[in-house]
Amino acid sequence: xxxxxxxxxxxxxxxxxxxxxxxxxxxxxxxxxxxxxxxxxxxxxxxxxxxxxxxxxxxxxxxxxxxxxxxxxxxxxxxxxxxxxxxxxxxxxxxxxxxxxxxxxxxxxxxxxxxxxxxxxxxxxxxxxxxxxxxxxxxxxxxxxxxxxxxxxxxxxxxxxxxxxxxxxxxxxxxxxxxxxxxxxxxxxxxxxxxxxxxxxxxxxxxxxx
Amino acid sequence: xxxxxxxxxxxxxxxxxxxxxxxxxxxxxxxxxxxxxxxxxxxxxxxxxxxxxxxxxxxxxxxxxxxxxxxxxxxxxxxxxxxxxxxxxxxxxxxxxxxxxxxxxxxxxxxxxxxxxxxxxxxxxxxxxxxxxxxxxxxxxxxxxxxxxxxxxxxxxxxxxxxxxxxxxxxxxxxxxxxxxxxxxxxxxxxxxxxxxxxxxxxxxxxxxxxxxxxxxxxxxxxxxxxxxxxxxxxxxxxxxxxxxxxxxxxxxxxxxxxxxxxxxxxxxxxxxxxxxxxxxxxxxxxxxxxxxxxxxxxxxxxx
Numbered sequence: 001x002x003x004x005x006x007x008x009x010x011x012x013x014x015x016x017x018x019x020x021x022x023x024x025x026x027x028x029x030x031x032x033x034x035x036x037x038x039x040x041x042x043x044x045x046x047x048x049x050x051x052x053x054x055x056x057x058x059x060x061x062x063x064x065x066x067x068x069x070x071x072x073x074x075x076x077x078x079x080x081x082x083x084x085x086x087x088x089x090x091x092x093x094x095x096x097x098x099x100x101x102x103x104x105x106x107x108x109x110x111x112x113x114x115x116x117x118x119x120x121x122x123x124x125x126x127x128x129x130x131x132x133x134x135x136x137x138x139x140x141x142x143x144x145x146x147x148x149x150x151x152x153x154x155x156x157x158x159x160x161x162x163x164x165x166x167x168x169x170x171x172x173x174x175x176x177x178x179x180x181x182x183x184x185x186x187x188x189x190x191x192x193x194x195x196x197x198x199x200x201x202x203x204x205x206x207x208x209x210x
Numbered sequence: 211x212x213x214x215x216x217x218x219x220x221x222x223x224x225x226x227x228x229x230x231x232x233x234x235x236x237x238x239x240x241x242x243x244x245x246x247x248x249x250x251x252x253x254x255x256x257x258x259x260x261x262x263x264x265x266x267x268x269x270x271x272x273x274x275x276x277x278x279x280x281x282x283x284x285x286x287x288x289x290x291x292x293x294x295x296x297x298x299x300x301x302x303x304x305x306x307x308x309x310x311x312x313x314x315x316x317x318x319x320x321x322x323x324x325x326x327x328x329x330x331x332x333x334x335x336x337x338x339x340x341x342x343x344x345x346x347x348x349x350x351x352x353x354x355x356x357x358x359x360x361x362x363x364x365x366x367x368x369x370x371x372x373x374x375x376x377x378x379x380x381x382x383x384x385x386x387x388x389x390x391x392x393x394x395x396x397x398x399x400x401x402x403x404x405x406x407x408x409x410x411x412x413x414x415x416x417x418x419x420x421x422x423x424x425x426x427x428x429x430x431x432x433x434x435x436x437x438x439x440x441x442x443x444x445x446x447x448x449x450x451x452x453x454x455x456x457x458x459x460x461x462x463x464x465x466x467x468x469x470x471x472x473x474x475x476x477x478x479x480x481x482x483x484x485x486x487x488x489x490x491x492x493x494x495x496x497x498x499x500x501x502x503x504x505x506x507x508x509x510x511x512x513x514x
Binding site for chain 2: 021026029030033037038041042045046057060061064065068137140141143144145146147148162165166167171172173187190191194197198201
């Protein structure tokens with residue numbers, strides 16, 4: 001996505017910038033920061049949930065400082081910088097959750113097949129579009145607010161998988177890398193997350209709720 | 211409605227994505243102060259220095275890998291061995307008498323070069339060492355392995371006979387000093403185990419055609435002469451040194467093949483000389499009793 005556009009404009013890749021920073025170029029780090037700070041901050045905040053949102057800054061800062069201190073050891077072997085960055089954040093979030101006394105279940109397995117909605121399930125929802133009328137914008141804002149609540153009901157592994165896949169736009173292979181699981185496991189987690197979120201969102205934003 | 215990301219990927223739910231895009235926290239960004247703190251850390255000089263150090267650490271880590279470390283250890287050990295080998299004559303060579311080496315001794319064997327650099331030491335110590343060159347490796351003060359090579363380079367001194375002679379008359383002492391003056395340079399020549407195989411081969415091959423000459427007497431080569439020669443080889447083994455020339459005194463015992471002089475032996479004092487038309491002059495320092503026995507035997511040979 002972003003990598004493609006950067007290639008077309010001959011901008012240095014994340015790997016190149018990280019290598020430059022490891023060689024002492026501080027401006028390369030600033031460029032990396034600007035590229036990924038918004039998505040990483042959002043990922044950390046959503047992964048922590050509302051109850052622990054106060055730790056967002058701490059996790060965000062720790063993640064970047066780990067990048068700073070690990071730059072000499074970092075090598076782009078099998079994982080992009082972005083994948084590595086989100087892996088660091090994921091680990092730090094798990095630390096925070098455990099420190100807060102919350103049970104952290106990392107397998108994220110569910111019994112039974114995930115629910116797959118038919119087309120009728122979303123027939124009363126407005127179609128996603130780049131430019132929305134004001135009334136639909138209000139609808140989606142309420143949907144978004146509700147989705148955050150639904151996300152918090154997901155086990156951490158499914159929440160992570162869904163956010164990485166749907167919000168950050170990472171491919172399933174990268175999601176699997178970040179979560180340090182196999183491809184099929186990551187895929188299953190995303191499917192379960194989508195199923196639960198659709199159920200949660202459908203119930204809240206059904207035709208009667210509009 | 212779903213939007214696949216790539217062929218191998220899983221389709222995304224467009225409604226859920228839209229909901230995420232419009233969530234209240236969709237546009238939340240890190241506080242500016244947090245941004246500045248992170249960038250300040252990234253630009254901190256200590257971090258840059260640490261970066262350099264980390265690269266040094268990485269290099270050291272590479273050097274610490276077993277194959278690399280083994281190679282370096284081998285190289286270091288080889289260097290140490292070479293340095294020790296090169297320095298050994300300077301540090302561990304036996305005591306010198308080089309200051310008394312006459313200029314004429316310059317053509318002496320090359321071993322004289324490192325010996326000349328040796329530190330001064332009592333001559334008695336040198337005598338102790340050159341008297342018994344064979345067991346010298348154990349007795350030598352040098353602990354390193356080069357000590358084993360020292361006997362081969364150390365020349366026996368003319369004064370190095372084992373039972374010390376009784377005090378001699380002044381004339382005898384003077385004679386000894388003269389001989390010493392003429393042969394002192396020999397003490398820097400390397401010792402050789404046995405240079406006499408050519409003579410032995412000649413005796414074995416051409417014995418009946420050979421005869422000895424002592425003064426006015428001519429003696430055919432026989433068993434007595436062969437025994438004398440074998441005794442000489444045995445007693446002088448390991449003590450031979452190149453000599454600048456024959457001694458000034460002493461009765462020569464010459465070996466002829468027909469009219470051709472093939473070898474000449476002189477036993478004088480504690481030394482025996484072998485003068486060869488082709489091999490040069492050699493000298494061996496013997497025990498006094500052995501030298502006397504070698505000197506007395508030819509006088510008893512019956513002339514032919």
